[in-house]
Amino acid sequence: xxEKRSARQNMVASEIKRVLGEYLxxxxxxxxxxxxSLISITNVSISPCLRFAKVYIVSLGNDAxxxxxxxxxxxxxSKLRRYLGAHVRLRxxxxxxxxxxxxxxxxxxxxxxxxxIARACA
Numbered sequence: 001x002x003e004k005r006s007a008r009q010n011m012v013a014s015e016i017k018r019v020l021g022e023y024l025x026x027x028x029x030x031x032x033x034x035x036x037s038l039i040s041i042t043n044v045s046i047s048p049c050l051r052f053a054k055v056y057i058v059s060l061g062n063d064a065x066x067x068x069x070x071x072x073x074x075x076x077x078s079k080l081r082r083y084l085g086a087h088v089r090l091r092x093x094x095x096x097x098x099x100x101x102x103x104x105x106x107x108x109x110x111x112x113x114x115x116x117i118a119r120a121c122a
Contacts, residue, residue, distance in 0.1 A: 005046075006048065008050070009046050009047075009048065009050070012046055012050055012088075012090065013044040013045065013046045013053070014044070015088055016044045016046065016053055016055070016084060016088065016094070017041050017043070017044040017055075019083070019084055019087045019088055020041055020044075020055065020080060020083075020084065021040075021041050022087075023080065023083045023084075024039055024041070027083075038059065038060040039057055039058075039059050039060075039069050039073075040057065040058050040059075040060065041055060041056070041057055042056045042057065042058050042101040042103070043055075043056040043101060044056070046094060047094075050090060050091075050092065050094060051092050051094050051095060052094055052095050052097070053094040053095070053096050053097070054097050054098075054099060055096055055097070055098050055099070056098075056099050056100070056101035057069065057070070057073065057098060057099070057100060057101060058100070058101045058104070059100075066100055067100075070098060070099075070100050073098050074098055077096050077098065080096055081093050081094075081095075081096055084096070
């Protein structure tokens with residue numbers, strides 16, 4: 001069950017998503033394998049106290065590049081926080097935790113299971 005988020009949480013989460021996306025677009029990334037894959041921020045979930053943010057990313061490449069992108073971003077989370085602190089006016093810069101968004105994979109798996117059930121019933 002998804003918990004309700006306040007308007008403030010939604011506003012801060014969308015601003016964090018926008019600013020971090022801007023950072024990933026504008027700043028050069030040193031790791032060539034990460035640089036060649038496209039990283040997209042799909043969702044940001046922020047705690048009610050606005051001190052903790054979960055950032056969900058997807059890498060449009062193979063599974064190995066997703067793991068490398070995740071490891072690279074986790075390694076440079078302090079740079080992300082510093083950039084966020086400079087571009088978003090908040091009392092506290094939230095701690096950032098980065099995850100791979102696997103919603104699309106789950107949706108494809110469920111769809112394939114439903115197709116198998118439909119074939120079995122037909």
